[in-house]
Amino acid sequence: MAEFAVIGAGLAGISLAHQLIEAGHTCVVFEKSRGLGGRLATRRLEHWQADHGAQYFTASSAAFQAEVGRWLQRGWVKPWAVTPWRLTREQLSPSPDKRERFVGTPNMNAMVHGLAEGIPLYRQTRIDRLEADGDRWRLWDEHGEHYGRFDAVILTAPLAQSQALLPAEVIGAAELDSQNMTPTWAVAIAFAETTGIEADAVFVKDGIVGWAARDSAKPDRPQQHETWVMHFTAQWSANHLDASPELLQQQVVEVLERLTNATLPEIHQSFSHRWLYAQATTLEPIQQWHPASRIGLAGDWTQGNRIEAAWISAHRLATILLDEFA
Structure with missing residues (x-):
């Protein structure tokens, strides 16, 4: 031993x-x-929560598919039946694919907490x-x-x-x-009322925000507010490591305004988080x-x-x- x-x-x-x-x-x-889980992260605030790190995961290999099957049986994860949209300068349109996406429930790190049971941990x-x-x-x-x-x-x-x-x-x-990891700024916003935005997840193909998702649309996310999480691109994040919360919020609000024809409701609360080591660039x-x-x-x-x-x-x-x- x-x-x-x-x-x-x-x-x-x-x-x-x-x-x-x-x-x-x-x-x-x-x-x-x-906490546990690293970038599998969920932050809880008063009457709302947001997955400000990893947004979902997929399973391609047979070994990982089998592991995810065990997580499903234990209730640690659930499928997220979402159809991502695609936002370009010209249009916003559905971009359906056949990938099955999963999220941890009720938090993104639920499977980490489950596996950690009984492990000596400092x-x-x-x-x-x-x-x-x-x-x-x-x-x-x-x-x-x-x-x-x-x-x-x-x-x-x-x-x-x-x-x-x-x-x-x-x-x-x-x-x-020769390896490198790039940063990402994440911003989470809880609105006082519903936004009326049709899409639940959007890949943004232009500008400085690369991803936007209605976090409250994920399974087992009971909360009193409609919440959105947005991730900035690696290049912009690297060039703005000390960006202020005000600047970050201003930029993500502009993206959300492009997703709806109506005025956005009042912001109930928001927070930002800088992931200094978000993604590997050498694969x-x-x-x-x-x-x-x-x-x-x-x-x-x-x-x-x-x-x-x-x-x-x-x-x-x-x-x-x-x-x-x-």
């Missing part, structure tokens, strides 16, 4: 820990934030240094507290945060220098396990940039580790 440390309690980290523990190993997860614990201790690893947090010793360490935080923890001698670490899979150092890497950015990629990365690394530490 091996002892593993997993850094990051997003879908990749929790899925990996869940599989390792089910196989009989010991696994401890360290998360710098208070929240609000930022690990900032790995120290080799013989053939094992000791972890140090930002306050000088140490944890371990562990047979292997798995890094599942976003690319830059994982790179900062990688010892220089880790074989294959140099390939990460080539990387080496996930470095046996000489006993350090592994998982997360959507190791396999792509979608929720399915996060789970696939954990599933593949778990298979390697279970063979390595059999």
